[in-house]
Amino acid sequence: MERAARATLHWSLTYTGGLDPVVAADRQHEILSDLHEQAAWASEAGISQRAVARSMRARMLRGIPADLGWRRTQLTGEERATWSAPRVDGLLLAAVALIGIVQVAVGAFIAARQTRALLIGDISFIPNSAAITIALGSIALVATVLLWHRSTRHWGAALLAVTGVLIFAQSVESLYYLSATALLVINGVTWLEPAAYAIGFGVAIACLAGAAQWAKPVHLISATPTRKESR
Secondary structure, X not given: OHHHHHHHHHHHHHHOOOOOHHHHXXXXXXXXXXXXXXXXXHHHHOOOHHHHHHHHHHHHHHHHHHHHHHHHHHHHOOOOOOOOXXXXXXXXXXXXXXXXXXXXXXXXXXXXXXXHHHHHOXXXXXXXHHHHHHHHHHHHHHHHHHOOOOOOHHHHHHXXXXXXXXXXXXXXXXXXXXXXXXXXXXXXXXXXXXXHHHXXXXXXXXXXXXXXXXXXXXXXXXXXXXXXXXX
């Protein structure tokens, strides 16, 4: 914990360098007091020093954009928009929720195409890829619902990472059986399926980032009720 506190103090010395000595000293004292309050609160709450150290480092990293914005304000005297932790968290949630909605839509689209193909007699069976896509879309629906609750948000994001790896490539393969137009496109564009997997892996990385962010207990994201996120 001491090393994490020293790292935070060292960062405060770095970004306050060259500013008015009084302003810089006030900022550094604020950080020192902040760290002391967190350590005291964690001790009373029975939180391990290792967990507190992780929280200190995470808060320092999340606060870097706000710290740099504060420094810019001190140098220019102009208030500028900063990327605070709540704002970043909100944008990440919006991105992961959008990913979930897209996956649900993909599953629903393949389900509709499969139903239509069966009804008009274009196909008399359900391809494995279509069944997998529909199942993944159903799982994505559950995962998207889990995003709405803070306590289950990390599980939802983790599930969307798993479904995201597969659903786009499986949907492309499904359309090979369910759409004559898609069949022509797939045969003519050989890189389409690898591109779908690449998109899936990109989606998975974004979802895993969200899962890692939300897996942390709330009391470690904001260590004390009065602690300031922007130092």
